[in-house]
Amino acid sequence: MAKSDVKLLGAWSSPFVMRARIALNIKSVDYEYQEENWLVSKSELLLKSNPIHKKVPVLIHADNPMCESLIIVQYIDEVWSSGPSILPSDPYDRATARFWSAYIDDKWFPSMIAFFWGQEEDAKKAAIAQMEEGLVLLEEAFGKCSKGKAFFGGDRIGFLDIAFGCFLGSLRVTEKAGGIELLSETKTPSLSKWAERFSSDIAVKELISDTDKLAEFGKKLQAKMTANN
């Protein structure tokens, strides 16, 4: 088995790493996984493979390192072309999937981060409002992209499902921490059902982290950053 040909540097808590792992699972790629305990120290291999950002995930394929989760997902889709497609085939649908993935990374997830690190009530409330607004847009986008099917990508999980679904764990932690419901059958009916389907998909199931474990890690992260300041 050519398992050593493909290596992924990751962290169990990272939604971005999850994206790469889901993609590798979809294509049934055998790979070696190296857990980075980045809160404590970064491995030499990580620092060498991603000298500019020093972050996970990093995919190393035949000694070629590449970084940035969505770029890695696209690479996986292109190289293992005999497996199920991750990106849509139509260029306009691809642009739509990329648009919403960029929205999630550039606007929606940063609101979640703002809530996580927010010190004052006002800032936290504003962050939640932004997240809710985003979910309304994504609920609508789901209707358009799925065209009545189970996932953003249609019958199977695709690029946008992966880009968004990786944040479901953090979303649940946020809901618990804020005592709020962000994804619900009343507010976001389609996304609610989609979330369940996504989480139980065979390519995703084993990668879902326990909400409490994630919440605990979050607290550790907050404590460390506070100690550093």
Place this chain on the structure above:
Amino acid sequence: MGEVKLLGTRHSPYLHRVIWALKLKGIPYEFIEQDLDNKSPLLLQSNPVHKKIPVLIHGGNPIAESVIILEYIEEKWPQNPLLPSDPYEKAVARFWVKFADEKGLSISKVLQSSGEEQEKARKESLEMLEIIEEHAPGLGQKKFFGGDKIGMVDLTLGRLAHWMGVTEEVTGVKIMEAGKFPRLEAWMKNFKEDPVIKENLPEFKDTLAVMKRHRETLLASK
């Protein structure tokens, strides 16, 4: 294949990325100038989420976000490719496109701020240039980041070829010291001299006037 319309403002670096891609591939389009202080129904309808330019409308279908537009153009019109065909080289190119797109914002911030905030933006811009000078593959060996021909990384960094200079002159803040970035300087010269780019750059003095007004308006409202 359907007509191509492009919504933008004449002096936007983001708009120019798309213009250059269309020109390099020989794709005819209609430019529809936008007034961002008085947004048109067409703009609001085509980009309801961000309400920004550029927006490409192809056969009635709108696409927003310049880098996403570039990927769409590349896929729809494969002639004169902007990305390598090898998947790994493509992944590397996309990394640098993302880097240039995100870090390039610091140059905008230099224009849009003053005092401490501006100094921070200047340092971030400098850091971006240092990283590119040191790490970008092919720089110094080939004419462009894309090799012998202009590619997507070159287009995304096009801001350096015109708008960085404008920013420096408007603000009096130097971002790129002469002589400190030999490889980048060589690239900038090659890029600006390319006939397609040269023919599709606004007049320096015109962009200068627009950016000066833009900065004054912004600072006055703070």
